Amino acid sequence: MRKLMFPICVAMLAACTGCFTMEKADMASINKATGVRSDRGGEPREHLLVSNYGWYLFNRIPLACGNARKGAGFPWAFFYNDVDESKIQDRFTDYAAENDYDVEDLVMFNSEQVLLDIYSIPIPIPYLCCYREMQLSGVLVKRRTEADEATKRAIEMKREMKALLDRLPKEEAK
Amino acid sequence: MKKALLFAFAAVIAAGCTTVQYTNEYNGIKADDGRTPIATVEIENSGWFLLGFIPIASGNPDQPGKCSCKLFENTVKLENNCSVLERTVMSSGADSVVNITSHWTDESAFVILLKRRACHTSAVLLKSEDSE
Numbered sequence: 574m575r576k577l578m579f580p581i582c583v584a585m586l587a588a589c590t591g592c593f594t595m596e597k598a599d600m601a602s603i604n605k606a607t608g609v610r611s612d613r614g615g616e617p618r619e620h621l622l623v624s625n626y627g628w629y630l631f632n633r634i635p636l637a638c639g640n641a642r643k644g645a646g647f648p649w650a651f652f653y654n655d656v657d658e659s660k661i662q663d664r665f666t667d668y669a670a671e672n673d674y675d676v677e678d679l680v681m682f683n684s685e686q687v688l689l690d691i692y693s694i695p696i697p698i699p700y701l702c703c704y705r706e707m708q709l710s711g712v713l714v715k716r717r718t719e720a721d722e723a724t725k726r727a728i729e730m731k732r733e734m735k736a737l738l739d740r741l742p743k744e745e746a747k
Numbered sequence: 748m749k750k751a752l753l754f755a756f757a758a759v760i761a762a763g764c765t766t767v768q769y770t771n772e773y774n775g776i777k778a779d780d781g782r783t784p785i786a787t788v789e790i791e792n793s794g795w796f797l798l799g800f801i802p803i804a805s806g807n808p809d810q811p812g813k814c815s816c817k818l819f820e821n822t823v824k825l826e827n828n829c830s831v832l833e834r835t836v837m838s839s840g841a842d843s844v845v846n847i848t849s850h851w852t853d854e855s856a857f858v859i860l861l862k863r864r865a866c867h868t869s870a871v872l873l874k875s876e877d878s879e
Contacts, residue, residue, distance in 0.1 A: 596824065603844070736781035
């Protein structure tokens with residue numbers, strides 16, 4: 574039993590501390606299979622979800638967070654705040670720029686828990702030990718060239734014209 | 748016998764699940780550029796983990812909406828949600844997908860002994876009048 578205690582403690586520590594993750598999903602197959610375009614006419618290539626979470630003392634002092642620094646060898650950041658919008662967005666846009674992508678549908682999710690739960694019973698002192706989480710989701714689309722932009726503008730103009738024509742008889746009837 | 752039944756019941760309740768929910772209640776409204784929204788899709792895939800990282804059971808993305816799960820395998824991945832979205836898009840006949848967003852939700856039981864992780868992806872499927 575004593576031999577098991579050390580790995581259990583290490584596993585518990587690893588599970589308790591924060592974690593920075595950058596999960597990618599290939600969207601090129603959606604394009605190929607369906608010819609689907611994104612909202613602004615771009616070709617979606619990847620869907621990216623960057624998330625980080627951490628624990629704070631009195632909601633201010635960082636205890637343990639996921640390490641958001643690029644190329645960091647150690648997955649955790651102790652006593653250092655990495656659950657930060659700019660750091661997460663920096664990693665997101667850095668990945669997009671590195672791979673020559675434009676970004677669409679950028680959405681940030683934040684969540685916070687100010688009552689620490691032990692066996693689903695919250696400790697009745699708020700802000701003693703807080704949990705904070707941030708997630709940034711977005712779609713990476715193929716960077717558009719000038720020719721693509723011109724085609725996109727032409728499609729948009731066509732749609733606007735059609736919408737105007739659809740509206741005309743209704744306004745006349747009124 | 749009772750114990751085995753209880754265990755089986757708990758396993759069914761606790762097992763992961765992949766669901767696809769969609770609504771097409773638009774009441775005739777259109778997107779701002781005149782395209783017709785077909786459906787708002789919400790895909791959820793969840794699973795249970797021991798100590799936060801050892802997978803016990805997670806939803807089967809090949810059979811969304813069915814009582815099917817994969818044991819000791821982590822399928823709670825963004826990639827799987829995107830493949831479910833791809834199949835939904837293909838079956839709906841949409842020609843563009845907008846507002847694709849994803850997020851994680853985590854819940855822990857017994858401090859960190861058991862953790863339920865779910866990946867949610869939502870999107871709006873549109874169809875232009877040219878393609879109709």
